Amino acid sequence: MNCLEKKILEDGIVKEGNVLKVDAFLNHQCDIELYNEMGKEWAKRFEGKNINKILTIEASGIGIAAIAAQYFNNAKLVFAKKSQSINLDGDMFTAEVESFTHKNVNHVIVSKKFLNEDDHVLIIDDFLANGCALQGLLQICKQSGSTVEGIGIAIEKGFQDGGKIIRNLGYQVESLAIVDAMDASTGEIKFRD
Ligand code: 5GP
Numbered sequence: 001m002n003c004l005e006k007k008i009l010e011d012g013i014v015k016e017g018n019v020l021k022v023d024a025f026l027n028h029q030c031d032i033e034l035y036n037e038m039g040k041e042w043a044k045r046f047e048g049k050n051i052n053k054i055l056t057i058e059a060s061g062i063g064i065a066a067i068a069a070q071y072f073n074n075a076k077l078v079f080a081k082k083s084q085s086i087n088l089d090g091d092m093f094t095a096e097v098e099s100f101t102h103k104n105v106n107h108v109i110v111s112k113k114f115l116n117e118d119d120h121v122l123i124i125d126d127f128l129a130n131g132c133a134l135q136g137l138l139q140i141c142k143q144s145g146s147t148v149e150g151i152g153i154a155i156e157k158g159f160q161d162g163g164k165i166i167r168n169l170g171y172q173v174e175s176l177a178i179v180d181a182m183d184a185s186t187g188e189i190k191f192r193d
Helices: 003-011 032-045 060-069 132-144 162-168
Strands: 013-015 019-021 053-057 076-083 092-098 105-111 120-128 147-157 173-182 189-191
Touching: 003 032, 003 147, 003 173, 003 189, 032 060, 032 147, 032 173, 053 060, 053 132, 060 076, 060 120, 076 132, 092 132, 105 132, 120 132, 120 162, 132 147, 132 162, 147 162, 162 173
Parallel strands: 053 076, 053 120, 120 147, 147 173
Antiparallel strands: 013 019, 076 105, 092 105, 173 189
């Protein structure tokens, strides 16, 4: 069992509605020692890829992506911002993302200054559920002409479709913990081997 899985078993809480609460170490309080281990593991899994930029989405992706950037030759970190309105002055790449946890739609934006066709991007996020957040980030990369070298996820909920959909698009998705089943009534969590 890896250290993220161990932490999930120790401090994760299974909520109704297929939500895993991990705010003791990932979504509110941040376990930096764990983040370092995650960064090292992604660096191993994406070894040989020439990554110069890490792209994530606010808010919870920022901490893990910032620590991970140090294991990718200090690649620059860009985070997509969530915005209620669409920016119309043309200096932003934009995509629509439906939030799994909040059930609302956000526009996510990245300035054209910070992503372009010379960039080789690793996308990092805390969770992969239905894949909406990733689809939005992939759209933004496509608009910018940048190359997506891979996708690093902390926790994938393998019983939801996002992982399958994104892998079928041909991307290398490396999830550090894949939850195959969880039960809110017993608190039980099963990981993929
Ligand atoms: P997706 O877009 O893949 O459906 O969901 C990914 C996003 O929703 C992540 O960025 C994360 O913020 C949030 N999310 C999805 N499932 C969970 C969950 O079980 N627990 C928490 N804390 N966040 C989740």
